[in-house]
Amino acid sequence: MSCSSEFVHLLHKYMDQELTTQEEEMVKDHLHSCQECYQHFHELEKTVALVQSTSHIEAPRNFTQSVMSNLPREKRTVSWNRWVKGHPLLSAASLFILLMTGSLFSAWNEDQNFSVSKQSNLVVENSQVIVPEGEVVKGDVTVKNGSLRIEGTIEGNVTVINGEQYLASAGHVTGEIEVIDEMFEWLWYHMKSLSKDVVNVLN
Numbered sequence: 001m002s003c004s005s006e007f008v009h010l011l012h013k014y015m016d017q018e019l020t021t022q023e024e025e026m027v028k029d030h031l032h033s034c035q036e037c038y039q040h041f042h043e044l045e046k047t048v049a050l051v052q053s054t055s056h057i058e059a060p061r062n063f064t065q066s067v068m069s070n071l072p073r074e075k076r077t078v079s080w081n082r083w084v085k086g087h088p089l090l091s092a093a094s095l096f097i098l099l100m101t102g103s104l105f106s107a108w109n110e111d112q113n114f115s116v117s118k119q120s121n122l123v124v125e126n127s128q129v130i131v132p133e134g135e136v137v138k139g140d141v142t143v144k145n146g147s148l149r150i151e152g153t154i155e156g157n158v159t160v161i162n163g164e165q166y167l168a169s170a171g172h173v174t175g176e177i178e179v180i181d182e183m184f185e186w187l188w189y190h191m192k193s194l195s196k197d198v199v200n201v202l203n
Contacts, residue, residue, distance in 0.1 A: 003030075003037050011037065015044055115144045127163075133170055140175065 127146035150171035157175035
């Protein structure tokens with residue numbers, strides 16, 4: 001339109017019925033004298049009439065669901081990346097647990113050799129560890145992939161992993177006795193040990 005933008009603004013206000021009486025008269029006079037503005041006004045009227053005639057139309061009930069179901073599916077990597085960015089702490093914790101579990105399972109498979117904690121008064125015969133009668137072993141005793149026979153005294157905890165423990169009538173243990181013969185018990189034992197180590201480091 002060649003007419004001023006100020007008049008175009010007045011024309012729109014006229015359509016919204018927001019003009020003063022004086023402004024309305026001025027717009028009407030201009031429309032009678034300017035064919036271009038009259039044509040523009042006529043197009044605006046048709047547009048308003050079209051919008052008003054379609055205002056009662058409603059979308060079908062399942063319209064949104066139908067549109068969403070027809071959209072291309074989001075790649076799993078995109079949704080996973082979004083979740084990771086939205087939950088950084090949970091992502092780090094999950095990754096840590098995953099790596100720890102993997103390393104512990106690997107250690108379980110590799111850790112099939114016989115071993116025993118180093119106390120000088122323990123007697124080792126092949127894969128059997130014996131606390132002789134009358135002997136006092138100070139500290140925790142751990143036996144892996146072997147058996148433990150307690151005839152004397154252990155002043156500490158006893159842990160037997162993948163083996164057997166026998167307490168003779170004369171034998172005595174001041175701490176706790178734990179026999180671990182299942183993979184998940186073994187994992188739990190290592191996780192508890194790791195937690196204790198972390199606490200000791202922090203303290």
